[in-house]
Amino acid sequence: MPYSDPRLVALYDTLNPFAPDTAFYLALAETAGHVVDLGCGTGLLACELAKRGQRVTGIDPSPEMLRVARSRPGGDKVTWIEGDALALPFAGAADLLVMTGHVAQVFLDDAALLAALTAARRAVRPGGRIAFESRNPAARAWEDWTPDRSMRRIEAPDGSVVEVWQERREEPDPAATRRVAFTTRYRFMPKPGTSAVGETLSVTSELRFRTLDEWTRLLNRAGFARIDWYGDWSRAPVDETSRELIAVARRA
Secondary structure (H helix, E strand, O other): OOOOOHHHHOOHHHHOOOOHHHHHHHHHOOOOOEEEEEOOOOOHHHHHHHHOOOEEEEEEOOHHHHHHHHHOOOHHHEEEEEOOHHHOOOOOOEEEEEEOOOHHHHOOOHHHHHHHHHHHHHHEEEEEEEEEEEEOHHHOHHHHOOHHHHOEEEEOOOOOEEEEEEEEOOOOOHHHHOEEEEEEEEEEOOOOOOOOOOEEEEEEEEEEOOOHHHHHHHHHHHOEEEEEEEOOOOOOOOOOOOOEEEEEEEEO
């Protein structure tokens, strides 16, 4: 589980702050009474929605992430569930279900993804919506997942410096398979004036890059009829330069 280590969980908000994608989902949820945040992470979006008076269910497989989420301002107003889409305990009760942070790409197998989308459909009411984003394979984002291109230096909550970068596995060719395996490394630098030794933690991941047509077929099979597609967080249409495939799909 990528975020089972408390040291990595502590870095999550620094690496994934409030950004245009957060604003997009907040605006989308304005008219929704009950919102499900599937793969809620540390609860930034879920708690912000709850502070705005909406009923929110946050679900994530990582107990460490949920521990942070519960402690956030507004966390006491959210219903938290440890698990995945199949753990949703209600049917037809949600107005909107969101999957943020490119979490939809962790489903490598179409059958597992279809099961999750079908569970999402059961969770929302007739006419309710699901929304998520996936990186557009045409943009070839994986080309930037090298130490030289991806290196970042961030400040940890304790004030220490952490270097973060990705190392992509070269084979097989992502352009052909649209599956990308990579390792994210976190180098914890010792604080100046101490005798501490730096440590590097590594997390290996694999993502699948589906095309808009592939996503459309899966959403239709799961029971979603009308699908609105956007190519960026300002709701521009999808074209060959779009880095994102952002879906807002309505239950039939």
